[in-house]
Amino acid sequence: MANCMVFHTQITSIMEVLANAAVAEICKLVDDDYAVFRLEMSQSQKENTALRRKLQLLELKVARERVLGSRPSSVKILDRSRGMARGHLTGGHSSFVKPAGCNKWRDDQSITVDEGSGTLTKVVIESADAEAAGPRVKLEKAEGDEDPRLSRNIQTGAVGVSPIATEDSTTAPAPPRTQPSITEVSGMPNAVLKSETDKETLTVTHRLLHTGSDHGSDSERLGPLGCPPAPGLEYFPVFHQSQVHSRGDGDTLDTGGDDPSCSYSTEMDSGNMLLSLETQTDLSSGDWNRYRSSSVYSDGCLDKKREVIVVDEGDGDVPLTWNADQTQLGEGHSQGRDFIDYKESVETNPDVATHSPLHAFRDRDTMSTSMGSSDSHRRVLFDQLLNSKDQRAMAQEGGATSGSSKEKRFLCMFCNKGFSCLQKVEIHQRVHTGVKPFSCTQCHMSFAQAGNLKIHQRVHTGVKPFSCTQCHMHFSHSSSLKRHQRIHAGEKSFSCPPV
DNA sequence: CTGGGGAAGGGGCCC
DNA sequence: AGGGCCCCTTCCCCA
Numbered sequence: 035m036a037n038c039m040v041f042h043t044q045i046t047s048i049m050e051v052l053a054n055a056a057v058a059e060i061c062k063l064v065d066d067d068y069a070v071f072r073l074e075m076s077q078s079q080k081e082n083t084a085l086r087r088k089l090q091l092l093e094l095k096v097a098r099e100r101v102l103g104s105r106p107s108s109v110k111i112l113d114r115s116r117g118m119a120r121g122h123l124t125g126g127h128s129s130f131v132k133p134a135g136c137n138k139w140r141d142d143q144s145i146t147v148d149e150g151s152g153t154l155t156k157v158v159i160e161s162a163d164a165e166a167a168g169p170r171v172k173l174e175k176a177e178g179d180e181d182p183r184l185s186r187n188i189q190t191g192a193v194g195v196s197p198i199a200t201e202d203s204t205t206a207p208a209p210p211r212t213q214p215s216i217t218e219v220s221g222m223p224n225a226v227l228k229s230e231t232d233k234e235t236l237t238v239t240h241r242l243l244h245t246g247s248d249h250g251s252d253s254e255r256l257g258p259l260g261c262p263p264a265p266g267l268e269y270f271p272v273f274h275q276s277q278v279h280s281r282g283d284g285d286t287l288d289t290g291g292d293d294p295s296c297s298y299s300t301e302m303d304s305g306n307m308l309l310s311l312e313t314q315t316d317l318s319s320g321d322w323n324r325y326r327s328s329s330v331y332s333d334g335c336l337d338k339k340r341e342v343i344v345v346d347e348g349d350g351d352v353p354l355t356w357n358a359d360q361t362q363l364g365e366g367h368s369q370g371r372d373f374i375d376y377k378e379s380v381e382t383n384p385d386v387a388t389h390s391p392l393h394a395f396r397d398r399d400t401m402s403t404s405m406g407s408s409d410s411h412r413r414v415l416f417d418q419l420l421n422s423k424d425q426r427a428m429a430q431e432g433g434a435t436s437g438s439s440k441e442k443r444f445l446c447m448f449c450n451k452g453f454s455c456l457q458k459v460e461i462h463q464r465v466h467t468g469v470k471p472f473s474c475t476q477c478h479m480s481f482a483q484a485g486n487l488k489i490h491q492r493v494h495t496g497v498k499p500f501s502c503t504q505c506h507m508h509f510s511h512s513s514s515l516k517r518h519q520r521i522h523a524g525e526k527s528f529s530c531p532p533v
Numbered sequence: 534c535t536g537g538g539g540a541a542g543g544g545g546c547c548c
Numbered sequence: 549a550g551g552g553c554c555c556c557t558t559c560c561c562c563a
Contacts, residue, residue: 457553458541465540479538485555486538493537511537513558518535 442452444459448466453459461483464470470480472487476494481487489511492498498508500515504522509515 454542455552462541481538483540485557486540488555490538507535509535511535512556513560514535514537516558521534 442454444453444456445451446453446459446462446466448463451459451462453462464482470482472482472484473480474487474490474494476491479487479490481490492510498510500509500512501507502509502515502518502522504519507515507518509518
């Protein structure tokens, strides 16, 4: 019996030893695998960084070639306001910033694009306007020796500072610490705003983002962070909540925080996905339109989506029915919570005029005291949307629900303008979304209405079906003929009223 | 003064 | 009869 007990004890001890050995081996395997995993992650991240560096260099080269090719000595930027307003990217997406308050680039605004040894590029745009509204905007792309990040500083400084156009950033006077600045670490997968002080960044961001609206024209507006806004995206009404994918539950897989290999939360920031989209897309307007019309903004896709507010006639003049079969404009854009919020606000608050998605977002954003970078990005997009075409539409139509609500029971969800049928409001909402599903097959142009495309194609065909009966003139537009015939009729457009 | 795009309204046709 | 769709027209604006 005693022998049996001893044997049992020995067996138990042996089992414990074996179990401990097994645990140790398992732990070792896990550690090894984890190390391999981290190594692979870091390698992949390095590869991504290298690819991004190459991409940015290519973009810079393209921008430089365009600028230098068109203006070899004194580089000026063409007025792309119309192109921007019409939603066509015509150049590098992040290379040039149009000074606020200026409708056109002036001769005294210089742009220096010097890549030097290929490792340093500075783009300096100086506004000689002595007005306080004229910011000094400096885009700087500097590539460090080891640091793969490409930084871009947007500074708003005192006006009147002598222009800075130097190849060496060390010769440029360092901005005062108190000077507000925004540093976009564009070398990261998507732009990440780093602020010296959050308050200052918020202020400067707000100032930068409102420089265009202060002057009233949407064509003057800067894109986010000085980038020409992507068409369509410029007025993209769907904005998503940031999705942070790093786990914070503290288990062994929690690689967020001090483990850089898994700190990819910013990559998934959907607010910055817009920038990512710009970066990954050939930004020539043609390619952009191809992309837009083929993959995201295909007409067939769009026409199947219903994003309108339908006035329930049985409920008086209060629009209560949210008709949104799909609250996204294209695949690849998850349904935005802002739209959900808006839906809720519409359902709970009939005051749609002051609770449009834009107002709702703006109100909510204004309440935010710690606006993050993605919020800033979204805010500029919403401000662009609200302050430009939306306001123009509001001004033209006198605001919400103009006209008879019985006849115009389909309300635009952006400006609340009423339309008689669903298709009309869908077409109208393309004003806000920038969607132009009808692309010309012979050029880069695209149109929101099929009829306008048809008229446009007369440019290529040379067809001028409208002939003047009193002269040899022919016109491609009927309105042009009508306008021309006023000349024969001796009609004066502006005549002094009889005294 | 013309060229041309943007946007909206109206009417006809079809289901 | 009513709604959706398509096409055309018209006006406005800007380059």
